[in-house]
Amino acid sequence: MLLSMHGICKSFNGIPALRSASLEVGEAEVMALVGQNGAGKSTLIKILTGAYRRDEGSIAFAGEDVSFNMPAESQARGIATIYQEINLAPQRSVAENIYLSREPRRFGLIDRRAMREGAVAVLRTFNLEIDVDQPVAHFSAATRQMVAIARAVTQKARLVIMDEPTSSLDEREVAILFETIRTLKRAGVSVVFIGHRLDELYRICDSVTIMRDGKTVATGAMAEMPKLALVRHMLGKELAAFEAIAKDADEGAQRPVRLSVENAGAGVRVRNVSLTVREGEISGLAGLLGSGRTETANLIFGADRLERGEIRYKGQARSYRRPAEAIADGIGLVSEDRKVDGIIPDMSIRENMTLALLPKLARSGIVDRARQDEIVARYIAALGIKCTSPDQPIKELSGGNQQKVLLGRWLCTDPKLLIVDEPTRGIDIGAKAEILRLLRRLADEGLGVLMISSELEELLAAADRVTVLSDGTSVAVLPRRELSEAALFAAMAHQVE
């Protein structure tokens, strides 16, 4: 065993986060660490790396009892962590980021040539040829991740911890990452892979450790752990997550079309997109990263200008110049990146939810607090938002509940068309199902929903019809009855070859 953690307990302000958790990783083993949000995965990792101190328990690494006081100490011993939000210094060059804190030196000064050559050499082992003098901010998420891994490799890491490494990668980039993991494994390095996407876990991991409520509830070889059992361990209950809640598009064929996009195009990212959203329908929009999904949403919403084709909303041709015009027309957009575009972390649930509504709530410039309270209370109840009070800062909520507040923000403006971009990103499985059910209920009440998603299970479960984009072009429209993983894959692979 390279690493064995046993009986780890940790409380924050008297609230237990870990209750006798354990984790064992062998040499050159790729270990999946799974669990719902709040199961204690990241707390366990932070205790291992020395970012937190444990209350109880033992940690042995490479045959010795260890207790790290800060990340620098665990790094020095060969534990490297690649965090979800890829921790690199964005304005520093690739080479510097790989060598920060261990710069090669010559006569006491940084040996820039050795640094550059070393960086090029280590990146080449991962088949990556880039200008290592460029700031890392200039590169894509996948490349930044490779840089972070290269950093780990040059640190002579024996254990690399990856926290949701695929969350911002497209399929092709995931394949590159997995090849990198296999390279690490061949070099005798062990990997702890924290992830939500089951298919990926089965593709790359040797074993799995499942956590729930601060405890390790199951471990075993990945091949001997059926998907259903894994999910059951995670949720601690029968799988209710991905019950099919979609309806056959034919059922709604008589319903009026709320939005139709015909041969729309703008710039190079959106070439020729056609799609329809009917009243009371969840229309899915699928495609690999970079296929133009988000850009299409921005066109509809007026964040970008339409250059070619036509967008018809409620039967009338529309070309919004600003999102404000789309909003006034009853269109809402829940954007992909909650943390950047959506929530204002330090503000309360009340304020976050009524942000878009404030102009309407104000009477002669002063917010009508009574109406605000009433609306907020109604949506907290209707969406099942778990919180201590409407005054709780939104940053204290889980990802799923934050997403519900954002949904609430648009719902209280009474939209007729809601575009949701990756509505369940970074949310645990239980909350995902809840969000999907919520969207279905809203559709049943007459809302038209356009759901952009990279998660096939999600589209399969919830979408009444899926439009597939490839390279900025809509290449297929799959009605419910033709919808299957194979069909989606086939459509997405179109033109990618």
Added chain:
Amino acid sequence: MNAFRNTFALKSSGDMARLGVILALAGLILFGALRYENFLSQYNILSFLRYNSMFALIALGMAFVIMTGGIDLSVGGTAAMASVVAALLSPYHWAAGLFGGIAAGLAVGALNGFTVTVMRIQPFIATLATMLAAYGTALLLAGNQSVSVSYDSGFTAIGQDDFLGFPIPAWIALLVYFAGWLVLERLPVGRHVLAIGDGEATAALMGLKVRRTLAAVYTGSGALAGLAGVILASQFGAGQPTEGVGWELFAIASVVVGGTLLTGGSGSVGATLAGALLLAMVFNILNFENGLGWISLSAYWQSVIRGGFLLVVVVLQARLMSRGASEGRV
């Protein structure tokens, strides 16, 4: 534009801004040289360098602090206090005055570093407090008046004499700037300063010694303010407890004009020097303009003009940077 960028090996948007300040400086010098007869006279150049060296020193310390994403408001007060300490110690030996003044500044800087890193107080607040305390200490030590330095110990040579035909303060500034460049560009700690400015939490996760580096940066800024105070006392023959007001703003302006982002994570030693010289040059040119006798600008008007000039430079830079950013993106 791209060919131009390549010629000068301009990689980042920050480089564009740094280029801007150097062009602006060259433009001002050209303007002055063409317009005023004695602008490039040996006398003007030497006294310009002699007087402005202390501001350049303070700007360098400030540049490092700002690169970490912090700010040091205490440099003016620290310089005033150090000038008094240096004046009081100057009768014993010129070195006592020199190193005593530096030590006084270093102490204030170390206190700033301690409050910012260990006590986790916002740099703005922490250094505001030490600024007030430093002015108070200066006045207390000086007995509420300026303190004459000793003219016998050789202390005044530091600020007033030349070495190889070049003012000693300018030599000091030149050496310190070279050291600063070496630290920033060629020593790990300099790169760590920038990485910390890029994101403190990230830097800590990458295993950098964040607190130690930050403490060193504030201590260094204090020491440089102390050195500036020594030069002040030596040059004007007295410790000046009421001098230094607004020096921190001059230093911040120099750093910003030098293309260093106030948010940290980017910066250049050379461009900071150019920024400090640029702001000083505006002042120098205004003096010449008064000397021509066609118009007479009061000190107030000079301030307004300097402020306006600063605004123009910063706006130009913002435009250069956004253009650099959009072209540099791959």
